[in-house]
Amino acid sequence: MKGxxxxxxxxxTGVIIILAIVLLQSxxxxxxxxxxxxSDSLIIELPEDxxxxxxxxxxxxxxxxxLQPKGLYIVVDTHANFLELRTEDSVIHRAPCSTGSGGELxxxxxxxxxxxxxxxxxxxxxxxxxxxxWRKPDWAFIEEGEPIxxxxxxxxxxxxxGDYALGFGDGYFIHGTLYTRLIGINxxxxxVRLADEDLKIIYNRAxxxxxxxxx
Amino acid sequence: MTKSLFFGLxxxxxxxGCEDTMTLDESTAARRETVHTYQRAQVERALAATAxxxxxxxFGRGKMEIKQSGAIVWDExxxxxxEADTLRIQELLQETAQEPLLRYIQERQLFEHxxxxxxxxxxxxxxxxxxxPELLQxxxxxxxxxxxxDGLLFRFEASDDTLLTKPKNRLLSVLDGLLGVGKDExxxxxxxxxxxxxxxxxxxxxxxSVLINPSLRN
Numbered sequence: 001m002k003g004x005x006x007x008x009x010x011x012x013t014g015v016i017i018i019l020a021i022v023l024l025q026s027x028x029x030x031x032x033x034x035x036x037x038x039s040d041s042l043i044i045e046l047p048e049d050x051x052x053x054x055x056x057x058x059x060x061x062x063x064x065x066x067l068q069p070k071g072l073y074i075v076v077d078t079h080a081n082f083l084e085l086r087t088e089d090s091v092i093h094r095a096p097c098s099t100g101s102g103g104e105l106x107x108x109x110x111x112x113x114x115x116x117x118x119x120x121x122x123x124x125x126x127x128x129x130x131x132x133x134w135r136k137p138d139w140a141f142i143e144e145g146e147p148i149x150x151x152x153x154x155x156x157x158x159x160x161x162g163d164y165a166l167g168f169g170d171g172y173f174i175h176g177t178l179y180t181r182l183i184g185i186n187x188x189x190x191x192v193r194l195a196d197e198d199l200k201i202i203y204n205r206a207x208x209x210x211x212x213x214x215x
Numbered sequence: 216m217t218k219s220l221f222f223g224l225x226x227x228x229x230x231x232g233c234e235d236t237m238t239l240d241e242s243t244a245a246r247r248e249t250v251h252t253y254q255r256a257q258v259e260r261a262l263a264a265t266a267x268x269x270x271x272x273x274f275g276r277g278k279m280e281i282k283q284s285g286a287i288v289w290d291e292x293x294x295x296x297x298e299a300d301t302l303r304i305q306e307l308l309q310e311t312a313q314e315p316l317l318r319y320i321q322e323r324q325l326f327e328h329x330x331x332x333x334x335x336x337x338x339x340x341x342x343x344x345x346x347x348p349e350l351l352q353x354x355x356x357x358x359x360x361x362x363x364x365d366g367l368l369f370r371f372e373a374s375d376d377t378l379l380t381k382p383k384n385r386l387l388s389v390l391d392g393l394l395g396v397g398k399d400e401x402x403x404x405x406x407x408x409x410x411x412x413x414x415x416x417x418x419x420x421x422x423x424s425v426l427i428n429p430s431l432r433n
Contacts, residue, residue: 030421032319032320032321032322032364032421032422033422034319034364034422034424035265035267035269035319035422035423035424036261036262036265036267036269036317036319036424038258038261038316038317042257042261043254043257043258043316044254044257045250045254046249046250046253046254053249056253057249057252057253060253060256060257060260061256063256063260064256064259064260064263064285066285067260067263067284067285067286068285068286068287069286073286075286075288075289077288077289077414079353079413079414079417079418080353080410080411080413080414080417086287088286088287101344101346101350101351102346102350103344103345103346103350120266121266121283121284122266122283122284122286182340185332185340185351186350186351187340187344187351211286213283213284213286213288215268215281215283215288215418
């Protein structure tokens with residue numbers, strides 16, 4: 001018992017020290033940089049005159065309301081991996097999707113690097129394709145350890161994109177997939193993958209020009 | 216947000232047209248609320264000019280939104296854990312929400328969560344994709360706090376935590392309590408399904424912009 005007591009005391013002291021370190025670290029102040037900082041001087045005061053004030057107020061509301069799309073738009077949530085076709089007030093269709101993995105590929109021979117991330121921002125449907133073919137870019141071969149083909153026709157694959165594709169710019173598409181069991185996980189090279197039935201619904205409802213928001 | 220702004224316009228027109236019949240306090244309050252609505256609209260337009268998502272907590276309409284470029288990209292009703300909180304929140308917000316117009320998330324603290332994907336599944340996928348599991352794994356938040364730059368604390372709890380996981384998460388809560396973590400009093404405890412909370416949690420990182428709309432005066 002006498003011999004055990006110092007060991008127990010040492011153990012207890014060690015636990016207290018560890019807990020204290022954990023607590024201190026959790027309390028450590030981290031400087032947070034706001035995404036947006038607005039100077040007070042940029043905020044315009046409402047005019048004192050009632051007529052001018054009503055005019056200014058209505059104009060400000062109008063400008064803000066114009067930012068919200070009227071009608072259908074597509075939202076891609078890359079955090080939860082869901083795609084929605086919606087309006088301001090309601091969700092018309094919601095479907096699990098797969099978005100970019102965020103992984104990187106480096107070609108050690110050429111030094112070229114690719115980041116497989118679905119781009120964030122506001123886009124528009126630019127094209128609608130039926131039975132799309134995939135023109136495989138260089139990274140698709142490098143990733144598989146295959147030589148990059150010299151003939152253009154050797155790059156095309158008619159199977160992997162599914163029945164439809166909606167392009168939203170810079171070579172990114174909403175399309176189908178053979179790997180339906182992976183839908184819901186960030187596994188793509190940047191495009192947005194949907195299951196066949198969901199893709200059909202989105203394809204049929206969205207038009208060229210339909211806004212696409214990716215966040 | 217647009218509807219609440221139009222209510223503000225109505226309040227302002229009421230103020231502008233009926234000033235003679237309102238008391239001085241009422242007209243001052245209506246004018247103050249209108250000015251705030253007008254300035255908040257300017258702030259939101261500035262946020263919408265960036266491509267960065269921002270949060271809108273609209274206690275007037277009982278709705279939380281994530282917006283990007285001025286469009287709603289995610290929304291959930293504000294369901295409070297305790298009904299009695301509602302009046303206290305409205306009073307607190309009406310006192311505090313006039314300034315500042317723009318807040319940001321100062322702290323985000325995750326207390327309890329589930330892994331969205333099983334480790335065994337991720338191991339296989341990560342091996343194929345040659346990426347680390349941290350890129351693909353997502354945390355399904357069961358309980359987390361968001362604190363704004365001016366100290367408003369919002370607590371979020373899962374409305375769909377399972378019977379099997381609740382005991383483990385309760386133990387973790389007790390441990391947090393012993394360590395003094397999460398002791399601050401939240402202004403509101405809001406419930407939502409974990410899958411929906413996931414998006415809010417990831418968007419509401421420190422630095423994310425927040426607009427808070429209190430309840431409009433009746």
